[in-house]
Amino acid sequence: MAESSRITARDGVRADARRNRERVLVAARAVFAEHGIDAPMATVARRAGVGVATLYRHFPTRDALVRGAFAQQMETCARALTEALAVPDPWQGFQHLVETVCALQREERGFPAAFVAAFPESTSEHAQYRQRAERDFTTLVRRAQASGALRSDFHPSDLAVVLLAHCGLVTALPDDGAASRRLVAYLLQSFRADPVNKPLPPPTALTLRSFPIATDSPQG
Amino acid sequence: MAESSRITARDGVRADARRNRERVLVAARAVFAEHGIDAPMATVARRAGVGVATLYRHFPTRDALVRGAFAQQMETCARALTEALAVPDPWQGFQHLVETVCALQREERGFPAAFVAAFPESTSEHAQYRQRAERDFTTLVRRAQASGALRSDFHPSDLAVVLLAHCGLVTALPDDGAASRRLVAYLLQSFRADPVNKPLPPPTALTLRSFPIATDSPQG
DNA sequence: GTCCAAGTGGACGATTGCTTCCACTTATGA
DNA sequence: TCATAAGTGGAAGCAATCGTCCACTTGGAC
The missing domain is CATH 1.10.357.10 (Tetracycline Repressor, domain 2)
Known part of the structure; x- marks a missing residue:
């Protein structure tokens, strides 16, 4: 927590954005494990506690999400x-x-x-x-x-x-x-x-x- | 062709119904081979040249169709x-x-x-x-x-x-x-x-x- | 040929998932 | 503290598919 704000600023990404990205990846792994990689994007978003728009911002396609995960x-x-x-x-x-x-x-x-x-x-x-x-x-x-x-x-x-x-x-x-x-x-x-x-x-x-x-x- | 009408009558199934059933099975194998067993039911019906209702009449669920095929x-x-x-x-x-x-x-x-x-x-x-x-x-x-x-x-x-x-x-x-x-x-x-x-x-x-x-x- | 039950087709409402859009929130730098 | 641009949430518009319903057609018994 303490480190992230500085590290984050360095690459021009807001701290909350970076945090959300991680939450999405964690959620994606969990959901994919449970329902397969065809699980609805919205399920991943909900699990991560973010809106779908946030998910799409970070991973524009399902493929990108899978690769990221x-x-x-x-x-x-x-x-x-x-x-x-x-x-x-x-x-x-x-x-x-x-x-x-x-x-x-x-x-x-x-x-x-x-x-x-x-x-x-x-x-x-x-x-x-x-x-x-x-x-x-x-x-x-x-x-x-x-x-x-x-x-x-x-x-x-x-x-x-x-x-x-x-x-x-x-x-x-x-x-x-x-x-x-x-x-x-x-x-x-x-x-x-x-x-x-x-x-x-x-x-x-x-x-x-x-x-x-x-x-x-x-x-x- | 010649045989089917008598054989058919015997089990109380109309000849055209039996014929359609076969056409559906042939179509299902073709479509499943091409698009996988999750292909839309309507695709199978179209390929068989029958309506969806006919397909559902013969095979009420996708599972039944797959087993039949x-x-x-x-x-x-x-x-x-x-x-x-x-x-x-x-x-x-x-x-x-x-x-x-x-x-x-x-x-x-x-x-x-x-x-x-x-x-x-x-x-x-x-x-x-x-x-x-x-x-x-x-x-x-x-x-x-x-x-x-x-x-x-x-x-x-x-x-x-x-x-x-x-x-x-x-x-x-x-x-x-x-x-x-x-x-x-x-x-x-x-x-x-x-x-x-x-x-x-x-x-x-x-x-x-x-x-x-x-x-x-x-x-x- | 006539009749009727079995069989048929396709339209329809419901459901589910995708993706975009826009008004709102918030981190950050000054 | 303030300004602002980056980031966010959720609703709305689409598209695909499902499975049912009902008016119509047709095979086959007589």
Whole structure:
């Protein structure tokens, strides 16, 4: 509180405006977690205790709001890649990256949807960031392959496969994360050049009641 | 055409009503494939060349329409389970099941969403079907484990994990199916008791441009 | 051919969410 | 303390979709 008024003045933004912006972001994360990223803008505004106009002033589009709300998570992803490259053992670096990103998706409800939504867009300004991420990840893959731990036919695009599949899982089943951990364990195992059955995290509590194989064919 | 009028009369449904019902189902599959299962009901009606009232008469809720549209696929799933139990080699039966269901999800756009949507609902009438499916699948798993091909810590609930993850992938990336095939290959491999790196289907054409790791942190 | 119940189409009111606009409030610098 | 421009709230105008209602049409039994 004490610091904000000066810091604020410096970038020409009024203190209350900056405070409201934060409240909106907090509210957005909460609402997105609860109702998905398609939740009404007005709901976010109400939760933040501000009017809709205030929300629109700070975030002119839903997309901007979503990006703002999950910018922190996106940064954590980016950091995980840097960290992964710094790990001495290439396989452990690779594993670290996959596990970190999946853990983020598992823990912050709403983030997976934002993640997928952000997908098709390889727009101008971010293109450079993406290119760098792509290059870095490819480096990580090559190193892990050279060390003999990562199977040689793993392709960098497989990361997208893993992440999208994982997003789908945690979105469909926002449970305690058991399913997510199990999927990640299975996949990491099959990425090894020398696959060995290691112990898995416990299975989900889900019964197979889930399996909608049963046709309601006598369609009543 | 020739047959329908008699068959129809038999169950007390007018021939034109039955014909319209079919047209609606065809239209629904097309529209759901194109715009997702949340597409407006009116769009389906227009595509079918009928009024909205007709649509609502046959399918009072969107849910009923979705179930109607994909009943065939659901039946194919059920049949795959029966077939799988009939395959002499238990592992091949298991593999057959997973691959068949995933292939269905991959090929019929809109079906995966319907599949996931059908999920939480373990309603009364279908409960018995599901229970049977669950029991049969558990049998399949036990047999494959007894034969030594399926890892012993595979849990029947892992099927739900696979299918939901796969749904998420094909929903996010309705491409040519390369990603789907690759995921399935990875997973089946990690389900083996004696994992061995077999050749994978080719990777997706996706570049990693997809990876939205790059934060747009200088949020402009 | 005639009749009538089953079936149909499209208009309509209700609901929900988006976005803009403008009169009011308030932080800030002098 | 005051002036002022930045910031704010909520109402209002739109647009999309839902699901129902009712007057009209048509299949099929006789």
